[in-house]
Amino acid sequence: MSVQIVEAELDRLEDLWSNGLAETYRSYVDALSDHDPALQPKLALAASLIEVGLRLQGLGGRAAPPPTLLMGDLCLARGSRLLTEAASKPVQVAFARAIEGLSAAAASGKPSAPVRELLLHAFTATE
Amino acid sequence: MISSRLRFESSRATEFVDLTNRLRDELQKSGLRNGRIHMQSLHTTVGLAINENEPLLLRDFQKLLERLAPGDAGYEHDDFARRYEIAADESVNGHAHCRQLLLTGFATLLVEDGQLVLGRWQSVFAVELDGPRPRELAIQLDGEFAEVEREATKQAQLVELEITRQLMVDPDAVALPMRRLMEAGGKRLRPRLLQLTSLIGPRYDPLLAASLAAAVELLHSATLVHDDYVDESTHRRGRPTVAAAEGAERAIAVGDYYFAKATRMIAEIGPTAVTSTMAEALEAICASQIDDVAMRGAFPGDRSSYVRIVKGKTAALFAAACASGALLSDSPPEVVAALKRYGELLGIAFQMADDVVDFSPSSGKPVGLDIRQRVLSLPLIYAAEDREVGAEVRSLLQGSLGDREVDRVVKLVTSSDALRRVGDEARGLVEDALRELEAVELNGLRSTFVSIARSAVDRTA
Numbered sequence: 001m002s003v004q005i006v007e008a009e010l011d012r013l014e015d016l017w018s019n020g021l022a023e024t025y026r027s028y029v030d031a032l033s034d035h036d037p038a039l040q041p042k043l044a045l046a047a048s049l050i051e052v053g054l055r056l057q058g059l060g061g062r063a064a065p066p067p068t069l070l071m072g073d074l075c076l077a078r079g080s081r082l083l084t085e086a087a088s089k090p091v092q093v094a095f096a097r098a099i100e101g102l103s104a105a106a107a108s109g110k111p112s113a114p115v116r117e118l119l120l121h122a123f124t125a126t127e
Numbered sequence: 128m129i130s131s132r133l134r135f136e137s138s139r140a141t142e143f144v145d146l147t148n149r150l151r152d153e154l155q156k157s158g159l160r161n162g163r164i165h166m167q168s169l170h171t172t173v174g175l176a177i178n179e180n181e182p183l184l185l186r187d188f189q190k191l192l193e194r195l196a197p198g199d200a201g202y203e204h205d206d207f208a209r210r211y212e213i214a215a216d217e218s219v220n221g222h223a224h225c226r227q228l229l230l231t232g233f234a235t236l237l238v239e240d241g242q243l244v245l246g247r248w249q250s251v252f253a254v255e256l257d258g259p260r261p262r263e264l265a266i267q268l269d270g271e272f273a274e275v276e277r278e279a280t281k282q283a284q285l286v287e288l289e290i291t292r293q294l295m296v297d298p299d300a301v302a303l304p305m306r307r308l309m310e311a312g313g314k315r316l317r318p319r320l321l322q323l324t325s326l327i328g329p330r331y332d333p334l335l336a337a338s339l340a341a342a343v344e345l346l347h348s349a350t351l352v353h354d355d356y357v358d359e360s361t362h363r364r365g366r367p368t369v370a371a372a373e374g375a376e377r378a379i380a381v382g383d384y385y386f387a388k389a390t391r392m393i394a395e396i397g398p399t400a401v402t403s404t405m406a407e408a409l410e411a412i413c414a415s416q417i418d419d420v421a422m423r424g425a426f427p428g429d430r431s432s433y434v435r436i437v438k439g440k441t442a443a444l445f446a447a448a449c450a451s452g453a454l455l456s457d458s459p460p461e462v463v464a465a466l467k468r469y470g471e472l473l474g475i476a477f478q479m480a481d482d483v484v485d486f487s488p489s490s491g492k493p494v495g496l497d498i499r500q501r502v503l504s505l506p507l508i509y510a511a512e513d514r515e516v517g518a519e520v521r522s523l524l525q526g527s528l529g530d531r532e533v534d535r536v537v538k539l540v541t542s543s544d545a546l547r548r549v550g551d552e553a554r555g556l557v558e559d560a561l562r563e564l565e566a567v568e569l570n571g572l573r574s575t576f577v578s579i580a581r582s583a584v585d586r587t588a
Contacts, residue, residue: 011414012414012417054383057379057383058376058379059379059380059383060380061376062376063356063374063375063376063378063379064379066356066357066420067417067420069353069356069357069379070353070357070413070416070417070420071417073353073382073386073413073416074410074413074414074416074417076383076386076413077386077406077409077410077412077413077414078410078413080390080406080409080410081403081406081407081409081410083406084394084399084402084403084406085403089394089395092390092391092394092402093391093394093395095387096387096388096390096391096394097387097391098387099383099384099386099387100384100387100388100391102383103301103380103381103383103384103387104297104298104300104301104380104384106376106379106380106383107298107300107301107377107380107381107384108298108299108300
């Protein structure tokens with residue numbers, strides 16, 4: 001079931017799966033073991049797409065070339081859409097705040113906490 | 128009467144800043160049908176002028192001002208030893224004050240039938256004489272306003288206030304570039320559609336609609352910041368793009384910040400259906416951007432690829448804005464669906480009209496820029512298919528595109544039937560969009576939907 005969900009969401013991103021996205025996804029699956037099993041694949045994929053998307057864009061580092069940036073944008077957008085389907089409103093808001101924090105830090109040249117740490121923390125958000 | 132301020136940033140010591148499109152945007156937002164726009168410079172070294180926007184002529188004007196009041200003529204105003212109460216940042220600018228005396232600080236433009244009354248070659252300039260710096264003009268719009276549009280004006284003001292409020296709480300590193308982009312104008316068509324559709328259902332909440340509309344505009348702007356980097360655009364709305372002014376790294380961060388902020392605002396405001404609708408639209412935009420860039424290898428492409436890409440790149444957010452306003456006010460599903468289809472068709476028509484405007488000197492960007500950047504354009508696709516000019520257009524587009532080649536392509540496109548064909552097609556889509564609304568109840572707003580749709584394609588800027 002989870003394989004089908006993931007496969008259905010990889011349109012245009014197939015190459016990324018074998019280039020690190022799969023590994024990142026599995027890390028989130030492990031970290032989200034206490035979540036509803038029906039939602040776990042989408043939540044893990046959302047988080048892994050956002051993490052990989054930010055990395056592809058070069059946020060906080062050297063800017064990615066345009067085609068890679070666009071791929072990163074698509075990862076962020078798809079991750080965000082998956083969150084609207086599977087995450088509670090507080091978790092959606094916490095994810096957005098994490099990206100706001102990361103991008104504000106990047107824009108002002110300040111360091112920020114690791115992306116994964118911030119995103120895993122976002123999963124703990126409640127009303 | 129409506130009073131407001133028009134802010135801009137000059138980039139050179141002496142500069143003719145063309146404000147014509149900004150004024151048209153203000154006029155469109157205001158709903159003024161017949162009357163006047165009064166403008167007043169709020170500076171003693173900024174003048175106003177109405178003349179032709181032709182780069183060599185503007186250099187002639189600059190030289191004329193320099194001859195009449197040379198920078199090194201020795202002005203008593205610059206003798207700080209003899210003056211009192213000198214500001215810490217006082218500049219040596221006697222020449223700029225004298226040059227301003229030769230211009231005017233006031234101008235009144237007539238408005239007829241919702242349009243600025245300007246001759247074919249007339250543009251409205253703020254003339255910077257002591258730049259670069261941030262500047263401000265006071266404007267007042269006075270006359271007969273359309274009733275529905277008066278309400279739209281109030282709604283538009285709410286959106287502007289909400290955008291300003293949101294930008295005020297953001298860190299400067301991201302807020303300042305976004306503020307410059309927002310202040311440079313824009314049609315605000317997506318927020319307007321969202322607010323309008325939010326009037327249809329039984330649960331209209333103007334503040335909630337304004338917040339959601341502001342979020343949509345921020346989301347749209349975030350995509351523009353990344354687009355400009357991807358397209359290597361140096362200017363947008365007459366100002367340097369974030370990427371050109373502050374570098375690619377900053378542009379990526381600004382785009383990401385407002386992408387995240389907008390999605391957060393939408394999640395905080397909207398019912399689940401709104402959040403999903405917006406998220407799907409954003410994904411469609413990003414996917415079509417990838418297709419758009421990929422298609423540049425087969426530039427200029429064909430009509431069906433064009434429509435497929437434009438559906439995602441432009442029309443998806445139009446459709447989502449229309450559907451979201453209706454969803455926010457609890458409109459029936461059949462109304463939401465009809466508005467979504469209206470928004471999609473209008474979005475495609477809007478993009479086609481934009482492509483046509485890009486071949487006009489009043490577009491706000493250099494004519495031919497999109498050709499140089501190999502950006503998708505329906506007039507170019509049609510010109511490349513044209514029996515008379517097509518072969519030459521295709522041959523030119525296959526080679527490297529220098530100034531001469533781009534100028535030639537522009538001439539070929541404008542001399543062919545392509546612009547008329549695209550214009551007709553855009554108007555046809557608008558009529559299709561309006562037909563989508565025929566069977567649904569629109570709470571007395573039908574004529575506004577008609578007028579927005581038609582004005583989205585019948586424009587010169």
